[in-house]
Amino acid sequence: MKMLREWFGKPPTRFFPGRQACAFWCLCRPMPDLLRPSLYSRPLTMKCYPRTGVMSPDNPQKPSPIAQARAWIANSRKLLFFVGAGLSKASGIKTFRDEDGLYQDRRVEELAHVDSFFHQREIMLSWYQHRRQQLLNVSPNEGHRALAAAAKTHDVVVATQNVDDLLERAQQNMQVTCPVWHVHGALAQVRCHDCGLAFNDLTLDLGTLPVCEACHGPLRPGVVWFGEALPPEPLQESFAAAQACEVCVLVGTSGVVYPAAMIPEQAAAAGARLIEVNPNTSGLSHLCDISIRGPADEILPQIFEGLN
Ligand SMILES: [Zn+2]
Incomplete structure (x- = not known):
């Protein structure tokens, strides 16, 4: 009986020095990694x-x-x-869900979708430029x-x-x-949508619809849009x-x-x-x-x- 009391009276960490048992001695940590389910x-x-x-x-x-x-x-x-x-x-960084969900009466989820780059590029990039501008004012x-x-x-x-x-x-x-x-992705990065050329530049105004120097493709922020991998x-x-x-x-x-x-x-x-x-x-x-x-x-x- 004394042996049994000793056996059950101590937490299982005695067999695994240095590992801590939880309050219920549930063994999930002290158990060797190989045996852990x-x-x-x-x-x-x-x-x-x-x-x-x-x-x-x-x-x-x-x-x-x-x-x-x-x-x-x-x-x-x-x-x-x-x-x-x-x-x-x-x-002071706001996620786009914080900003009332709207930018110039458009839903930001819609503006952050890859389709907007083809159907409403000007307003989409001006919204991203607005967000990039915010980054310059925070630390x-x-x-x-x-x-x-x-x-x-x-x-x-x-x-x-x-x-x-x-x-x-x-x-x-x-x-x-x-x-x-x-x-x-990263807002500070600018990337060519066609050839993938990328560089970091927060001061470039994407609202002016700049084009790539290498291939004249449209430049975009280096973030991942809804609808993209x-x-x-x-x-x-x-x-x-x-x-x-x-x-x-x-x-x-x-x-x-x-x-x-x-x-x-x-x-x-x-x-x-x-x-x-x-x-x-x-x-x-x-x-x-x-x-x-x-x-x-x-x-x-x-x-x-x-x-x-
Ligand atoms: Zn390019």
Whole structure:
């Protein structure tokens, strides 16, 4: 009986030193990776939902979610940031859904469709020029700076759904660099619709319908429109980073836009820790080991404080 009590009286981490068991000892983390059932076949009851609950500030024996996230990041080398609009919100960037959904009495979803490039090019490009102009009047926030600084100490890859270039500007200011893959394209980029020639220029006025110097084809913003396929290279590189990372940090993303949302799903399936920073529950919250509720420009500096 004593042996049995000893056997059941201790969490299973005794067999796997250094791995933390959740409150229900559900074994989903301590189990060696080879034996772990795949993410998709794992029954719901095996998931680690109570994990965030036990690490509340009310329980001084357990680290807070921010301290736990910091510890996981400190003990890892490869990080993947999966970024959404929440990161740039504090800088004043509006998503096109924020602007009443209208531009000159036209629905913006209609203007962001590839068909508009052929049927109402002038108003479409003047709307994009309006959005590009907004980028010139904003600057990176504390969230961008915390994320850029992480590249000083870790192998960082960023997969962003944002079309702004604020993260690159934060990196330039701090003189650090890491791959930033824009899976939905970039507003700062101008591309020839015919020959694909691309360059970065925020000052070129697309509203004047400029043409390509090489082939005289029409120039367009380097973003992905509704009705178009995502560019293959950013997606492939993001999936490769998801496969390789030890920790994946989801920043300010609703997690409902596919196929981009498959990137953190891939990281979870490959065994990475998932940390979510978002004021609201997202479509990917159920996959995350920790969900920290709050805006990115406040939470990210707290997580990375002292790590750089
Ligand atoms: Zn061209």
